[in-house]
Amino acid sequence: MRLRELVQADHLALKVLTGHDLLDRQVCGVSTTDLAEPSRFVKPGELVLTELTWHTGADSSRNFVKALGDVAALVSGTALKGVPLDLVDVCAEAGLPLLTLPVEVPFSHVTEHVLRALIAELGSAPRSRYGSRRRLASTLVDGGSLTKVVTAVAGELDVPCWVMSPTGRVIVGSQPLPEEERARLARTFLTARHLPGMVGGLSVFPISKGAPHRIANWFLAYAGRQAQGENEDLVVELAALVALERSRLEAAQRIERRVFDQLLELLESGDAALPGVVSRLHTLHVETEHGLLVVALSVAGGDDVGVAVLDELLRPLAPGIVTAADGAAIALVPLAGNTARELTEHVLAGARRLEAGLGEGRIALGVSNVTTTPAALSGLIEEARHARALAALSGERVSVITGDDVSSHRTLLAAIPPDLRRSFRTRLLGALEAYDAANQTDLLETLRAFLEESGNWTATAERLHVHVNTLRYRIKRVEELTGRSLTSWDERVDFMLAVRMR
Template sequence: MRLRALLDTDALGLRLLGGEDELDRSVRGVMTTDLRDPSRYLSGGELVLTGLAWRRDASDSEPFVRILAGAGVAGLAAGEAELGDVPDDLVEACLQHRLPLFAVNEIVAFATITEHVVRQVSGERAGDLAAVVDRHRRLMTSGPTGGGPEVVLDLLTSDLDLRAWVLSPTGRQIAGAGEPLAGHVAAALAGQHLAATRTGRRGPHRAEAGGTTYSLFPIRNNGRGTVPAAPRDVRESVLSDWLLAVEADASDWPAARLDLLQGVTQLIAVERDRRDAARAVRRRLAQEVLELVQTGAAPSEIAARLRVAAPVLLPGLGTAPHWQVVVARVEWSGEDADLPGGQVAQALLEEILVDPAVTGPDSADRIAVAHTGDEAIALVPLPAVSPASAPGGPSDVEGAERPEGASPAGTARDTGARERRDTALHADSLLATVRDPLSAGLADDGRLTLGVSAAVHSAEGLRGALEEARHARRVAAARPGRVCAAGHHELASHVLLLPFVPDDVRRAFTARLLDPLRDYDRRHRAELIETLEAFLDCDGSWTRCAARLHLHVNTLRYRVGRIEQLTGRDLSRLEDKLDFFLALRMS
């Protein structure tokens, strides 16, 4: 702003005492001081406010003004509350050094002048920054350069002293300037944003978290990503839109600054569209695999498609991974219960499957989610176990002799199964950090239910995993709450093999339990299925079973250990024995 503008505001109560020819000077800030030498605190362009406490006699004025002029201040405003009229010696010193001088009426507080100048100056800076943002937008929309949202957030911090973060609907930090937000603060802000959006109120929304005030600006999807640009109902986009969290109260911001932040959100939306477009390949892969599985395609055809998908989802992977299937459904109640939920569930499931400890927009690159109808289905690759512990690896020599009583159950079986368990998804942990914010977005008329399958190691097991995940989701849907999930471990029971359970679910469970053994027998001619049947028929007696199969007891122990390793079960447990018994009878 210019010094001249100060005289145009009657509320400031300023009178010009000298320096009329210098009123076009730019004001960059305000400083209040009564120090005799404030030069160390001046950087140039300030309007200096003083109560004249530094003045003891007329000889003090000229040195004080000389210091201000040397520091390049824009002007001096002297208060009349302490001495009455501004002394003539100060007026003469300002004229000598060509420093504009104002008198401040005693009824006007310095704080009023400071607030007015800061607001005007920040508005000017916002205008300058808006030009930078617009230039950055053109760069991002015209080519691959631009630097991403972090560049603009850094500009907000450096030019307007605003700390800001881009958050997902679950509170995951996508971008930020400076220190990241604490996890619980980000989740709280996401929840408040979703709740405010569901009420239909326009942003920005004021929020409190961790004793700090924030303003939350929606980042609307532009329509080239997952959710339509102009949904007919806020519920179609509330669970997929990002938000910009700014550490400030925007309720009294000037229009220029609000417009600037809206421009920033539009810029970030452009970047989001770019990232969503990059996910198209992974979504298409998931859709193709899903269609093959659901239409009953040959396992070899599904396996070929999985071999194409694995390098895309897990770059650098040398062998085919294990796979898990996650099924999600978003359902609405009330008059508009027919709102489409498949695309919303797809976007939401992509976000839920991101590791919460990982930040950045590209952290979902290894997730492939398709949707069909109101259902979203994720194909999740898991790194394969190490060769030393994998079936068929160096330790996998059929018939190897082991000391009496020894079992590989504590070695190879534990290592391979434990590695798979460590990398596998678990229903409860998926929702641990996102349940609260998503519940706020679902409000009183929405539900999200998830089902998670066990890991499968081949194309043959993928259909079973899909049915298992779907059945787990139905189990979750029977529970109370807005956000619920169930995993395969809640289905891994002989109860699933009883007649009243749907055929698809029973077949899926049987296949998941026995297919690894059949595959192993086919590759190694190991007769694990025959060994399992004999072991159960002999009630778990090592001696009787070994005699029946004409094997050494050590060889029998090794085979049983291999069965346990491949299935993750323990044949010393009654529940696991019963599962195997019923599965064999129904296969």
């Protein structure tokens, strides 16, 4: 197809910014990328779609356009709410047609239009090499499900075939797959030095070679060794069609994200009227009646990776609305019959399955408490963010802090640097520890029991199996050695925190 035919498609509403005299160029394919260096993932003659998330200034535009080589044209999305002028200038200088797509039109619509046109151009009697590819593409763009496409490929390859996520979740498959096999395949995909890879007679093949991180990608798994010849073409084409289907899903999610972004801006403005909050929740089809919580996640790789990972961790138990804000992914999650504990355990289990692919990175998760009232949403978002920040301080590869944890002093203690904890404990309890060691006494244990019994003399004496007068003598000795009074509430709090520190 020619570029002019694409521009003339009314339902796409493409606007030409540069290259008005180059619209007779042939388009022989389509790809989507937001990599700053896309040369390995685009081919001559392709229509390249981008959301411009790579853009950081004029230099990035020059480098990106140079890396595109001889593509047919560049189509810009609206991630930046407008096409940068420096990109327009660079495309004009390079003789590269630059088009822009309205915010309400997803990339998947452009991809489908190009795919339909190319299928039509193949005609009714294509070469055998392209026959199966045309049938697969026709199945998908004509409304067929991804399951039908995978089943068709499995039939042509004469082997079982699955589309999977990096947590080991089977998205679609030609037959059931045992849990242990799922885990093995996911680990192979995450850790293989080179892909395609193989484990236990099954091969794994990445859906998108341009994905920013494997933990945010999908993969194909099929029985047997790496396909060759026409079968290899079939696997490659299936990967491309799965990527197309995923782009459809992501297009719908981007619309939800825009509404969620508006909701976050409203809540952060400090002037969030309840009707405005409720209206946006209804737009997102999010109900608080059966419980709603917020999950925050941070992971190396940028916003797109964080959003994809959090979305994956919530599935299939409790899919939420996910967006990125302030360096973390944030999700609104209706419980819909689940408990907060079940959700937390589900998310944590999925995150631990991704650990094999983190490299030097870490996943930190914060889970808020539950609310049934929209008015409490702002507080829940802050709670989840604070919990995520505390989880990031733990130093563990995968860590989670819940709203209940945030309300405990133990979480605050965990956030204090180890050197400061040791210093605080030594200043308050060092004299007691030294005295106990030198005199074979139990003043520190006496202090601990006294504090845990809320200063009740009788209960503490019974717990330690001593007379009350003996207890009074010991507490007096504690006060003498530390120079502090246990009749003071503030002093008791300091002692309690010191006792709990390690």
